[in-house]
Amino acid sequence: MIALPEAFVRVTVDREGPAGLAWLSALPATLREMAERWECTPDGEPMYGGVGIVVPVLRERTGPAVLKVSFPHPENRFEPDALLAWGGRGAVLLHERDDDRFAMLLERAHSTTLAQAAQGDEAAAIAGSLSSRLAVPAPAGLPRLQDRAAGWEEQLRQDARDFPDALPSRTVQAATATVRELAHHQPDTLIHGDLNARNILTGTREPWLAVDPKGWVGDRAYDCGTLTKSRSVVLAEQGDLSGGIRRTLDAYTSAAELDREHARRWAQLSAVQAAYSGRRRGFRRGRHGAERDRLVAIADELAHILTGP
Structure with a gap:
């Protein structure tokens, strides 16, 4: 019997409500079924991320691995396709998949994240270098970011109407211009889609391995926004958000061989979207109240900094 972590249960129910509770009720049986089908045995305490549980397992054919089962959601559906396309190049290997159960058997990386192992410019440079390796021609059938552009623009207009005093008009106008000028026509490139420092783990086969990709197709500069958002909380707590974000942009774009201004615009759009969505729904690490x-x-200040003079 695999015991579900209490914190994972609370977070899932808080986020998903009755649907989350029903999924959690069936989850132990799902984990047992997947372990039996893929001939593996538990090898440690379960871990969890934002939407999935990860159980360390052993399997004779592949050695140490992890069994991952995620809450069913459209944005989780293409994770195995991305991992399959990379084939272990900069990301964990995919051994088995069951798309109906949102279950995968994956190469086991270490539990240490980039956020824990590296700081400042080094972390940004490692993430930028990895993003470049993951940017490969996209397989057919994956969701395209450019198909979201019209929805992004409409949402920005709605957000500005609903929260008229949240952000300066020039900040919102800059984000809207990025959607119009950059988002409607994007390359056929597979990108991670959520490349924050917690989704990069230390590995044995390679020094750094990406996990939890979205499997989107689009402009690889998009991932710069995720990295800057994830760094902004730490930098704000250190009292150096403005200077730290500029250094993060410099290090990330240099390592990724990206145009800095192009990446800055994507990051600014991401910050504006986060400022509005945080007002509507909160954040994973703070859905209510003072947090x-x-x-x-912090998201407001990040959007201001990235808008520029």
């Missing part, structure tokens, strides 16, 4: 308000304030 949500603190994170909204």
